[in-house]
Amino acid sequence: MNVKDLCLGALTFGDASGYDLKKFFETTFSHFCVAGYGSIYPALAELAAEGLVSCHEQPRQGRPGRKLYQLTAAGRKTFLQKLKKTAPRHTVKSDFLLSLYFAHLLPPQRLETILDERIAAIERQLSSHAQGKRRSAQEDDGPVGEKFVRGFGETVLTAARDYLRVHRHALITASDLHRQDKKSPCRGNHSRHGIHNS
Amino acid sequence: MNVKDLCLGALTFGDASGYDLKKFFETTFSHFCVAGYGSIYPALAELAAEGLVSCHEQPRQGRPGRKLYQLTAAGRKTFLQKLKKTAPRHTVKSDFLLSLYFAHLLPPQRLETILDERIAAIERQLSSHAQGKRRSAQEDDGPVGEKFVRGFGETVLTAARDYLRVHRHALITASDLHRQDKKSPCRGNHSRHGIHNS
DNA sequence: TGTGCCATGTAACGGGTTACATGATTGT
DNA sequence: ACAATCATGTAACCCGTTACATGGCACA
Known part of the structure; x- marks a missing residue:
């Protein structure tokens, strides 16, 4: 589409x-x-x-x-x-998750910023959702799929936000222990076996 | 990125x-x-x-x-x-949700297929996640971000799957009542006021 | 006076998908 | 024998993003 x-x-x-x-x-x-x-x-x-x-x-x-x-x-x-006819694909493209995957390479406060901004962004989306809900509840005129899709969005966003809130601290402290950057190359920066599972 | x-x-x-x-x-x-x-x-x-x-x-x-x-x-x-430096964007592109938004224009069994296939796809992703978890738990060698990102994925996927399971039936029956296609143009196919909120 | 909204469009650029082309090795 | 996996690459195509260009109207 x-x-x-x-x-x-x-x-x-x-x-x-x-x-x-x-x-x-x-x-x-x-x-x-x-x-x-x-x-x-x-x-x-x-x-x-x-x-x-x-x-x-x-x-x-x-x-x-x-x-x-x-x-x-x-x-x-x-x-x-x-x-x-369209295959109903569903894809996520996220530099956010990609960045967090490399948490051990990021400065701790950058990590915090990333997490906090994402949480804030989710909250903005949730509140604009809530507004839309109020509008369509008054008019009661949207297509039946609208409620379903909105509910889906809310559910997923809420779950995401809660996960981030709960695990935020753990990620930051854990990444502190494993941090790996120019200043402290404490444990060598190449893995023993590489990527391939051969 | x-x-x-x-x-x-x-x-x-x-x-x-x-x-x-x-x-x-x-x-x-x-x-x-x-x-x-x-x-x-x-x-x-x-x-x-x-x-x-x-x-x-x-x-x-x-x-x-x-x-x-x-x-x-x-x-x-x-x-x-x-x-x-990269802004940690997070975007979803979903023909799946788009299709469901137009549930009132889809044949009911097409709707069922869409929902069931998505649920199945989520389940496949969850089980491949679980495999990855077992692998990295043995080796205990992945970056610290990996667990976090995996946990995020699991949480969100699980929430999505549960939502779909719970609301699947409601969407199908509701869309049956409001269905709008060539064969039964029961309520006219143009809205009274259009899209714009002017 | 100036900010924001209404309202349309173009052009260069960036960047990914799909299909095609090839061919050996390994496992069933 | 047949399928799957390993392994690399090209070229055409599709398609969206970004920046630019323009300008009136409403409201504070």
Whole structure:
């Protein structure tokens, strides 16, 4: 699922401009995909050229008009197809975890910063989730999948935050004992047997 | 952190070939980054050209020799720099969650398949984690960050799996009630107010 | 007056995936 | 005999990020 497909999907909920779509992705899809203007606008142009969306421009004096995009029948069909055929992958890419894996090579306070910032970031996500929940509880209008996905996000984020809180201290003290940097090459910096399990 | 940096990081644990590195990434980093041969081999070639790794080839009759790569002092320094300076991002990209968000557009058994396959995938990851744990408990030789990162992965995966198990049925039945596809366009397929919160 | 939001787009660049191409060795 | 594993690499392609460029309107 690339940005084009994402746009088609979002447009199943109603017409929108590129700007609207970005906002929508940020509020609704934020914890499992991203899209910037640099990919959204070209995507919409291509979709229009392919006849999967139609574009209705509202002229504004002196500047480029606001463009409202609407899903066509072909666009809806295409999205449905994609939805059925796409393998539902789930991947995590985390420099955060990678960095922690190398805790023994990092200065202790850098380690603390990394942990604390991540905890803070999770908390921000959780509270913006909570806001979204309140909104949709009032309107009670979102798709049924929304609650499920939101619940999933909350559960996972909470578990992550709690783990970090509980084990934060242990990691910092343990990495202090095993630290390995230029200043104190106490135990030689090459392992005895290397990576390969041959 | 791109594949080049990943290779440098892995090589801090000992010399390895491109093939070894792929295996290492799969077993050790699997739940937070990926790298295929198509990126690893070019990366190693570039690193060698930049003097960040050295290459020692073991010739094999009739075929390209096995190439063992070793971190140079410059390579180690570069990796340490990157580690300190890189913003520790953590991003999830999930067609799985995206698909579930659109549960109301999917056939019910497709929904079941998606959920069951994800649960199964998580279980596979958890059991391969458990194997890794046994291995490193015997040798007691991994970096201190390894246990932490592994624990994090286990915690999060377990929470995810449990959530899916508990809410699986509810999603399927709820999406049945709200289903919206070509065959039964029961409630009109465009929302009253669209996406934008204006 | 200035900050932030609305609103659109382009262009260069970076970087990974997939498929292809090859072929010996080891285990069943 | 057949599959899996070891082992390296190339090239086309896909696709997203980042920075740039522009400018009015609303609110404090």
